[in-house]
Amino acid sequence: MKKLDIIGASTSFGQPKLGVDLGPDAIRYAGLSKTLSDLGYDINDKGNISGDFKVDVAGHSKKEESNLLNFEGVLNFNEHLAKSVDESITAGHFPLVLGGDHSLAIGSLAGISSHYENLGVIWYDAHGDLNDSHTSPSGNIHGMPLAASCGVGHERMVNLYNDGVKVKPENVVLVGMRDLDEGEKKYIKDNNILTFTMVDIREKGIKAVMEEAVSYLKDKTDGIHLSLDVDALDPVETPGTGTPVDGGLSLSETQLAMRILNKSERITSMDLVEVNPLLDEKNKTAEKAVEIAAHLFGKVQRY
Numbered sequence: 001m002k003k004l005d006i007i008g009a010s011t012s013f014g015q016p017k018l019g020v021d022l023g024p025d026a027i028r029y030a031g032l033s034k035t036l037s038d039l040g041y042d043i044n045d046k047g048n049i050s051g052d053f054k055v056d057v058a059g060h061s062k063k064e065e066s067n068l069l070n071f072e073g074v075l076n077f078n079e080h081l082a083k084s085v086d087e088s089i090t091a092g093h094f095p096l097v098l099g100g101d102h103s104l105a106i107g108s109l110a111g112i113s114s115h116y117e118n119l120g121v122i123w124y125d126a127h128g129d130l131n132d133s134h135t136s137p138s139g140n141i142h143g144m145p146l147a148a149s150c151g152v153g154h155e156r157m158v159n160l161y162n163d164g165v166k167v168k169p170e171n172v173v174l175v176g177m178r179d180l181d182e183g184e185k186k187y188i189k190d191n192n193i194l195t196f197t198m199v200d201i202r203e204k205g206i207k208a209v210m211e212e213a214v215s216y217l218k219d220k221t222d223g224i225h226l227s228l229d230v231d232a233l234d235p236v237e238t239p240g241t242g243t244p245v246d247g248g249l250s251l252s253e254t255q256l257a258m259r260i261l262n263k264s265e266r267i268t269s270m271d272l273v274e275v276n277p278l279l280d281e282k283n284k285t286a287e288k289a290v291e292i293a294a295h296l297f298g299k300v301q302r303y
């Protein structure tokens, strides 16, 4: 039976809103383990990682390094997460990392990448998360993890856990984009990153887009990591998230997208991030996160 490790990445240091560190438990309470074990997986919940830094409720957002919010907290957390993800892959298990804000992808990719010659990444998100401290309008590190993993940004972020670049920009595909900062647009152009905006998705349809993403990565990569930010979906679907952007994907499109990835048999790890139960409506966003994971792991709608 395929073994799946659930890793709770209980962090909120990558952005200023409290509560996203509760995302992993909100997803658990929405029934994740049972849903996935009913699909035939052997589920091992490794519990939550939160690192050595405590959340400071009174002063959560500290710019420690120039334009990098909660810098030490983010780094420390990601060292712990990278180790846990690394151990999961070494054990031959599929790591499913529940967030937590998207800065956790620095750690998950750091733990994953050494296991692959050429790791591919599908970044399913409203945002590119391709800023560095110079291009970021906010200083929030959850807007920077993909850049850091591609080797751009503060050297302590770039070299976290293992020295050097974790993912090559030519092995990245962006899906769902509709809120890119100027510096991110320039990085995408300069590096020729395969990018599907919401306009592209409306024109081509999500099925064609996902099939193109898979065929682009299939032959040149030896594993594909899916980093899924719930704000890729429209805020009507997933209101419980810190940086919602109108004009997003529907749940049914995302179910279809996950089904295409399931059929590709190429996805080797996943982040499921930015669920903030304090911003949610009766845990609806966590419930959708479970539904999304279920489709990645083979759930099919039947009648």
Ligand SMILES: NC(=[NH2+])NCCC[C@H](N)C(=O)O
Pocket (backbone or CB within 6 Å): 101, 102, 103, 127, 129, 131, 136, 137, 138, 139, 140, 142, 143, 144, 179, 180, 181, 229, 231, 243, 274
């Ligand atoms: N993972 C996220 N939700 N990222 C949002 C990033 C928003 C904006 N681009 C920034 O850098 O501040």
Ligand SMILES: [Mn+2]
Pocket (backbone or CB within 6 Å): 125, 126, 127, 229, 231, 232, 243
């Ligand atoms: Mn996002």
Ligand SMILES: [Mn+2]
Pocket (backbone or CB within 6 Å): 102, 125, 127, 129, 142, 229
């Ligand atoms: Mn994101």
